[in-house]
Amino acid sequence: MKKTALFLLLSACLASCTKSNGNQYEVKMDRFTFEKVNEVIREKVMTSGEVEHGNLVSSVSSAFLNTPYKGNTLVGSADTNEILVADFNGVDCFTLIDYVEALTRAKDYKSFINKLVETRYAQGNVAYFSRKHFFTDWSAVAPYNATDVTRKISSDYVSVQKNLNAKADGGEYIPNLGIIPREINYIPGHAIDAAVLAKLKSGDYIGVHSKLPGLDVSHTGIIIKTAGKVWFRNASSLASNMKVVDSPFVEYMTSKPGFIVLRAD
Template identity: 55%
Template sequence: MRAKACAVLLVSASLAACAAPSTEKSPSHLAPMTAEKVNRIIRADVIPYSGQAHGEVIGRVSSAFLGTPYKADTLIGGPDTPEVLVADLNNVDCFTLIDYVEALARSHDEKSFLHNLKDVRYIDGKVDYLSRRHFFSDWFATPTPNARDITPTISPDYLVSEKRLNRKADGSEYIQGLGIHPRKINFIPANAITSQVLDQLKTGDYVGVYSPLDGLDVSHVGIVIRKDGDVFFRNASSLAAKRKVVDSPLLEYMRTKPGIVVLRAQ
């Protein structure tokens, strides 16, 4: 789920954090300098490499965010607040980072970026608070998915957790009005992330840190980057010592975590 602080809980960024896509005009907000950054990234990292595998384009696009400050609660919308399509490349949290990267990797100009951002962030491209993909697993388990869950295909040691997403321990909802969503979450326990598992990860794969809490699927998200023979986890870190987008050695980062969920873009 989207978070006020991705390292704590991936709860909605605006909570204190198979139909065709909608063509309706929606309220939008581009932060200062965002349009310039969008066009610069697309010209430098998307168009020249459009013939490459999508994951490689994701890797190039996401490199433009290294060092970008971490900031939660940049989205606009909530139970009592109209949803606005926000594009702010100046500040990201762990979830908005992957939203922007995936949308940019599909785009050829600013207009197509905004269209793709709607499709990535919202189910059926409908800009509405309750249509927002609040959970990481919404990327593969909802209509017009962004990615597919490859977790079971890369490790024979994966486990399945029966979740009731959006349900707090006291029975209330993290996202008011969204309802409770039973969902099976596949994950690879941290102690089963072997060299064989790492070998099957590709640049541009999206990784979620599995959450053992019943109402959540993951607690943090990021992107797999392979370079110089090593595997890194590119993520918007909320840790006080970082507070920016960084590359962390994936195996070291996950050693103290419960496990991982791995998605590959469509």
């Protein structure tokens, strides 16, 4: 069967037949993304053997280097039906890590769709209010994507209590989602030293701590360790980048309030 025919057949089936908790949902994916999913699984996941998960995250995420930055690609709101979007033509900092983690768990195209649902949504329920809207949802909301290892990385970590989604003026970033009390642990940027760098692993997911009320992070990315250097792989919205790049981790992070470290096994 030709690739185009196969893509159309699978797309039609997934769009009309895929269900989450008994509820039907639509999948949005173009041919480029479909082919890229299969390529990454075939060339990076299925050939990886018994490598540590973090090394697989590093390898899979390399397939996104130079992918254009593109925000607001997800479809759904309080007033619009949620659609499961997979779009590799452009990513933001959060969809990048969504796609990478889902791909590392996939064995084929259909399992990628299932893993993307588990990665992006609480209880695997494809709905706007079930999205894991906050980075720390990855370690706090089932199904869990990763473990928060921040406190194991540095004894200089700081703990703060936050009411996620609560704006300083009393409103909500995501109206009608509600307020989520959560303890946030982060390592101040100025506390990075050789010991901290040694404890970080390739494939660790990093959230740049936000000082704003109601937010846990302002940006996300992935630790990459190679040739004795530590990099921060991220979908950068900086005008000089506007694509997925590797930034020197220490240089990037020392000027930031701090960072959270989540590790997937």
